[in-house]
Amino acid sequence: MRGKTLALLRARPAIGSNRLLLVAAVYLGFCLNFSLWRYLAVHLTIDSLHTFAFALSFPVLLMSTVLLLINLFAWPYLVKPILLSLILMSSVANFMMFNYGVLLDVGMIQNVFETDTREAFGLVSFTGIVWVFFTGVIPALLLMRLNIQYRPALRETGIRMASILFCGVLVWGILSVLYKDYASFGRANTEIKHLISPINYIYSTARYLKRQSIARRDFKILDAHAKLAADHETPNAAPRVLVLVIGETARASSFALNGYARPTNPQLLQEDVINFSNVASCGTATAISVPCIFSAQPRREFSKDAEYKVQNLLDLLQLANYDIFWRDNDSGCKDVCERVPTEKITKNFPSRFCDSHNCFDEVLLENLDQRLATLTRNTVIVLHAIGNHGPAYYERYPEAFRQFTPDCRTGDLTRCSQAEIINSYDNAILYTDFFLAEAIRMLKRFPNLKSSLLYVSDHGESLGENGRYLHGMPYAIAPDNQKKVPMIFWLSDKLAQNDQLDAACLGQQATENAYSHDNLFHSLLGLMRVDTKLYDARLDIFGSCRKANRKADTFIMEAAAPQRAG
Ligand SMILES: [Zn+2]
Numbered sequence: 001m002r003g004k005t006l007a008l009l010r011a012r013p014a015i016g017s018n019r020l021l022l023v024a025a026v027y028l029g030f031c032l033n034f035s036l037w038r039y040l041a042v043h044l045t046i047d048s049l050h051t052f053a054f055a056l057s058f059p060v061l062l063m064s065t066v067l068l069l070i071n072l073f074a075w076p077y078l079v080k081p082i083l084l085s086l087i088l089m090s091s092v093a094n095f096m097m098f099n100y101g102v103l104l105d106v107g108m109i110q111n112v113f114e115t116d117t118r119e120a121f122g123l124v125s126f127t128g129i130v131w132v133f134f135t136g137v138i139p140a141l142l143l144m145r146l147n148i149q150y151r152p153a154l155r156e157t158g159i160r161m162a163s164i165l166f167c168g169v170l171v172w173g174i175l176s177v178l179y180k181d182y183a184s185f186g187r188a189n190t191e192i193k194h195l196i197s198p199i200n201y202i203y204s205t206a207r208y209l210k211r212q213s214i215a216r217r218d219f220k221i222l223d224a225h226a227k228l229a230a231d232h233e234t235p236n237a238a239p240r241v242l243v244l245v246i247g248e249t250a251r252a253s254s255f256a257l258n259g260y261a262r263p264t265n266p267q268l269l270q271e272d273v274i275n276f277s278n279v280a281s282c283g284t285a286t287a288i289s290v291p292c293i294f295s296a297q298p299r300r301e302f303s304k305d306a307e308y309k310v311q312n313l314l315d316l317l318q319l320a321n322y323d324i325f326w327r328d329n330d331s332g333c334k335d336v337c338e339r340v341p342t343e344k345i346t347k348n349f350p351s352r353f354c355d356s357h358n359c360f361d362e363v364l365l366e367n368l369d370q371r372l373a374t375l376t377r378n379t380v381i382v383l384h385a386i387g388n389h390g391p392a393y394y395e396r397y398p399e400a401f402r403q404f405t406p407d408c409r410t411g412d413l414t415r416c417s418q419a420e421i422i423n424s425y426d427n428a429i430l431y432t433d434f435f436l437a438e439a440i441r442m443l444k445r446f447p448n449l450k451s452s453l454l455y456v457s458d459h460g461e462s463l464g465e466n467g468r469y470l471h472g473m474p475y476a477i478a479p480d481n482q483k484k485v486p487m488i489f490w491l492s493d494k495l496a497q498n499d500q501l502d503a504a505c506l507g508q509q510a511t512e513n514a515y516s517h518d519n520l521f522h523s524l525l526g527l528m529r530v531d532t533k534l535y536d537a538r539l540d541i542f543g544s545c546r547k548a549n550r551k552a553d554t555f556i557m558e559a560a561a562p563q564r565a566g
Contacts, residue, residue, distance in 0.1 A: 012147040018159065020148055021074055024083050025067035028198055030059050032090040032135065035097035036195045043189055050414075054181045061174045062196065068167035071160055076150060084140050086198055091136025093197045095128055103194035106211065109204040181414050183470050187391045188411035210305065220310045222296060226319045226532035228378070238494065240378045241451040242528060243439055245364075246290060247432065248330050248387030249471060251460030252279065252484040254429050262404065264429045267437035268488065274503065276487040276510040276541075281459045282517035284482045285472045289458035289517065290334045290384075296534050298518040299475075313521050314340050314380070320530040323377050328384040329364050337382070358395055361385045361435045365442060372446045380528065383439070387432055388461060390470055393424040397431035404430075418464040425463055440490045450495040452527065456520065457485035487515070499529075505545035515541060 015023075037059075046052050073082045096102040150156050175182060186192065194200050252258050256265040257275040268275075282292035282299045292302045294312040318324050318340055326337035329345045345351075345359055353363040364383040371381075388396060392411035407424035408416035416424075436455050443451045460482045462468035471482045489506070496503055522539035525532060537543050 012145055014147045014149050016149050017074060017079070017151075017156065018163070020079075020083075020146065021067060021070055021163070024070055024086075025063045027139065028070075028086055028090050029063035029066035032087075032094040033062070033195075033197050034094055035101075036062075036192070036197070038098070039189075039192060039195055043192075044185070050181075054178055054185075057174050057178055061171060064167045064170045064174075065199065068164055068171065071164045071167065074160055076148070079148065080143065083143055087140050087143065088132075088136045089201060090198045091132050091139075093201055094135065095131045097195060097197070099127070099131075103191055104197070104200040104204055105194045106204045106207050108194075109201065109208045113208065179467065180469055184391045184411065184413035187470060214305055214308050217309050222311045223316065223532045223534050224319075226316045226530055226534075228320045229529040229531045238448055238450050238498075239375050240495070240528065241372065241375065241443070241446075241449045242380045242524070243383065243443060243451070243453040244380060244524070245383045245385055245436065245439065245453065245455040246293065246330075247385050247455060247457035247486070248286065248389045249459065249461045250388050250429060250432060250457035250486050251481050252277070252457075252486045253460075253481055254426060255486045257488070258486065262426055264426055265433045266430075267433045271437055271440050271490060272503070273440070274489040274491075274506050274510045276489070276515055278514040279456065279485050279487040280514070280516040281457070281483050281485045284459045284475055284478045286331060286458050287334055291336050293456070293458070293517050293520050294336045296521055299516065308335055312336060313524060314382070316525065316530060316532055316534070317380050317528060320528070320532075321378065322528065323379040324382070325371075325379070326382045326384065327364050329359055329361055330384045330386045330389065333382075333384060358386070360396070360398055361387065361432065362438065365435070365439055369442055369445065372442070372449065375446075375449065378528070385432070385435070387457065388425060388428045390425070390461060393421070393428045396428035401427050401431040401434065403427060413469055421469075422463050425461070436488060443490075443492065447492065447494060450492065450498050452489065452491040452495050454520075454524070454527075455486070455488040456517070457487075459483065460485055485517075499527075500547035501542060502545045502547060506542065509541065509545065 040055065040058060044051070044055055046055055070079075070083065070086075073079060093104055097104065102108060151159065194204075254260050254262075254264060255275075256263050257268060257273075258277050281289050282302060283289040288302075288304055291304055291307050291312075292299060294314060295302055295307045295310070296312070297303075297307060314324050314326070314336060324337075324340040326333055326340055326342045327345065328337075328342065332344065333342065345354070345363055347354060347356055347358055349359055349363060351359065351363045351366055353360040353366070361383075364385060368381070386396060390411075391413050394407055394409050395411075404423035404426045406420050407427055408420040409424075410416065413421055436453075440453055443449070443453060459471050460480075461471050462473075462479060462481050465479065465481060468479065471478075473479070473482055475483070489510075491501060491503065495501065519539050519541050521534075522536045523541040523543075525535045526537070526540035527542050
């Protein structure tokens with residue numbers, strides 16, 4: 001009897017490499033994802049064949065993705081340690097997420113790496129040990145005993161590649177057929193990505209390690225001598241003030257100012273704004289576009305990680321003695337405002353524009369007039385608006401701006417028609433139009449300041465054109481709706497006079513020329529009269545309309561140019 005048991009323990013059951021990977025994918029992707037399935041059961045309403053198919057596609061998508069990933073490492077001597085680590089880590093992750101409601105995002109991974117041993121032992125419980133023993137240790141021991149059978153090298157490679165291709169096509173097929181469902185469910189339930197094991201902890205760990213390596217860098221100064229151009233300001237000159245509004249998810253094609261058939265810009269049409277009708281964004285997502293706008297690097301050379309801890313436009317303005325103030329009603333400044341005073345507006349911000357859920361963009365203007373009234377120094381105020389942040393566009397505008405109806409009243413875009421989605425999106429544009437006009441009217445109340453306002457959106461949005469929604473597509477293949485952004489400029493008479501900035505000339509350039517986020521760094525340095533070696537006059541939108549800079553022939557053109565653009 002004893003001999004028989006020992007023989008059984010010594011036996012090494014054989015298993016083909018394909019079968020092993022398939023079992024591992026089911027175990028890692030399906031079995032060790034309790035909290036993901038619980039989350040879906042709570043948040044996903046199955047009320048049609050379509051939503052049923054969507055729910056069913058989830059585990060298939062996840063298992064295919066895991067199978068694809070582990071296929072990449074399915075080589076002798078490599079596959080066992082990798083699967084072993086994944087099983088043990090997934091087992092712990094599954095326990096933590098299911099029992100403690102932990103989300104495995106970068107912050108959590110940071111906790112794991114930076115926790116001291118006493119704290120870590122505090123998390124160990126009897127239930128945890130039992131749980132991990134049965135779902136992690138035992139399967140890991142079984143795996144160790146297995147004798148994996150491989151085919152001859154060439155055939156094995158062929159099968160691995162075929163398997164990767166098959167999984168890739170399956171993943172691509174599911175995502176393209178159910179793109180709208182995945183996109184809107186994902187955006188409306190952003191925490192879900194931190195529940196998808198093992199992808200969550202692999203991704204977060206990679207991001208954490210990358211962030212650590214970047215954080216060790218020294219701050220890179222590009223120009224230590226940036227200063228206000230000496231010829232321009234006398235000591236007691238009126239302060240120069242720029243309100244820079246960074247918009248969110250507004251696309252150029254939905255602005256009436258750019259020819260959109262709907263009256264989405266009734267308020268800005270009343271103001272003397274210069275509308276730039278052809279402006280390309282730097283990226284198709286906030287995390288790229290926002291740092292890129294402030295970076296000295298043009299889009300083609302821009303890399304988000306390389307630009308972190310590098311002197312940016314705000315640093316240069318600060319160095320030139322500007323007071324900087326960043327106010328954020330969106331998802332944060334993406335490290336751009338690290339070294340300047342910042343105010344992050346949270347949902348509990350005490351304001352009539354906030355409820356406990358979110359704040360309308362007018363909150364950004366609150367008490368700003370008091371600041372302007374007492375201003376004595378040159379100042380740049382950045383307002384980071386939430387604009388048209390989707391997919392819950394209906395949350396971006398107050399009831400009074402609900403003019404295009406019926407509007408989509410949910411963040412689940414699958415529940416709305418395209419017309420309803422566009423209605424809610426356009427209502428949010430209408431509110432942005434009002435918000436910008438309010439900001440301009442506020443600046444007008446302080447004619448003593450050399451003020452100006454520049455509004456530019458970070459990227460656009462797809463609203464169902466060719467079956468695409470939201471944004472974030474790779475730049476090279478993204479449609480224009482995600483890349484063409486509205487840009488508006490207003491300048492006070494005082495600034496126009498002082499800088500001899502010709503609004504009619506600007507208005508003409510704004511309609512005729514194509515610009516991009518790449519122009520902003522240099523244009524704003526120029527507009528703020530900062531003297532720095534980083535400034536490239538060729539990219540300064542305002543440069544050629546400054547009378548002092550203009551050649552004789554442009555003066556002749558000016559005589560025939562129309563009046564200041566309306
Ligand atoms: Zn954005």
